[in-house]
Amino acid sequence: MFKKITRQNHDRLIKQKKTISVAESCTGGILSSQLTSLAGSSDYFLLGAVTYSNKSKEIVLGIPTRTIAKYGAVSQPVAILMAQNIRKKTHADLGLSITGIAGPTGATPSKSIGTVYICLATKNKNTCRKFHFTGSRQDIRKKSTQGALRLLCAHLSQ
Amino acid sequence: MFKKITRQNHDRLIKQKKTISVAESCTGGILSSQLTSLAGSSDYFLLGAVTYSNKSKEIVLGIPTRTIAKYGAVSQPVAILMAQNIRKKTHADLGLSITGIAGPTGATPSKSIGTVYICLATKNKNTCRKFHFTGSRQDIRKKSTQGALRLLCAHLSQ
Numbered sequence: 001m002f003k004k005i006t007r008q009n010h011d012r013l014i015k016q017k018k019t020i021s022v023a024e025s026c027t028g029g030i031l032s033s034q035l036t037s038l039a040g041s042s043d044y045f046l047l048g049a050v051t052y053s054n055k056s057k058e059i060v061l062g063i064p065t066r067t068i069a070k071y072g073a074v075s076q077p078v079a080i081l082m083a084q085n086i087r088k089k090t091h092a093d094l095g096l097s098i099t100g101i102a103g104p105t106g107a108t109p110s111k112s113i114g115t116v117y118i119c120l121a122t123k124n125k126n127t128c129r130k131f132h133f134t135g136s137r138q139d140i141r142k143k144s145t146q147g148a149l150r151l152l153c154a155h156l157s158q
Numbered sequence: 159m160f161k162k163i164t165r166q167n168h169d170r171l172i173k174q175k176k177t178i179s180v181a182e183s184c185t186g187g188i189l190s191s192q193l194t195s196l197a198g199s200s201d202y203f204l205l206g207a208v209t210y211s212n213k214s215k216e217i218v219l220g221i222p223t224r225t226i227a228k229y230g231a232v233s234q235p236v237a238i239l240m241a242q243n244i245r246k247k248t249h250a251d252l253g254l255s256i257t258g259i260a261g262p263t264g265a266t267p268s269k270s271i272g273t274v275y276i277c278l279a280t281k282n283k284n285t286c287r288k289f290h291f292t293g294s295r296q297d298i299r300k301k302s303t304q305g306a307l308r309l310l311c312a313h314l315s316q
Binding site: 029030031034035039053060086089101 | 174179185186187188189191192193194195198199200203204205206207208209211213214216218233239247248261262264270295296299314
């Protein structure tokens with residue numbers, strides 16, 4: 001499912017000599033595992049943080065509990081902080097984040113299952129997208145990963 | 159490949175009310191993605207750290223550069239520190255780590271491709287295993303993940 005886009009990202013990251021770190025929640029490590037699937041990925045991949053609990057978002061990414069309480073863990077402000085903070089922490093060129101609700105539980109009155117925020121952060125810019133994916137838990141995890149890989153690919157082709 | 163053992167670990171972690179955090183390098187997030195694949199995994203899974211670079215092992219896990227320089231990133235002392243430090247950092251009951259050489263490059267005179275250390279840490283004990291896996295990069299990543307899931311399962315069935 002990810003083969004072609006993973007290869008494209010791999011080639012472009014190496015060619016452009018860019019490094020990347022990742023913070024993901026609902027995808028639980030699938031994004032990191034894709035970005036490390038090809039030999040040579042240690043040239044660009046620095047750190048992946050699977051910040052599943054709110055506490056881990058605070059410990060590893062320095063996202064204050066009050067920010068999560070105010071906006072929710074699945075929100076644009078938190079997605080941006082995840083991407084920017086993992087980037088800064090590792091001195092990477094790029095930070096990529098995913099936060100969403102994979103289901104089947106976890107929906108709230110204002111956020112349905114499949115609500116996912118993806119953010120790509122550079123030193124000067126945050127590009128954040130909101131998605132509403134459908135399907136099973138596994139479908140949503142895969143679609144979210146694909147969305148992040150596409151956002152990265154679009155950035156690297158600019 | 160992991161379906162049965164992932165379910166067994168899931169059921170046992172929930173039944174025993176235990177929490178777990180993970181630090182992995184060569185598997186690049188596959189272990190975390192397995193441990194978060196089932197609904198309800200947020201009850202036990204706290205943090206996954208894909209510490210791919212040596213620097214990230216220092217930043218996130220507090221493993222001194224000199225320890226990595228002395229023993230190598232793929233070594234029993236580093237595997238133990240990865241498991242213990244991720245456990246302590248997140249106040250988890252269990253810490254599980256994988257560090258190894260998935261190849262096709264990265265072999266050293268003393269460590270061949272497929273050399274993998276897996277460690278399960280509790281408050282009072284470290285259980286560390288050394289493996290020599292064969293096959294492609296992807297095979298070694300999968301076998302390493304399976305080794306870690308088995309070590310966890312054996313511990314939870316005690």
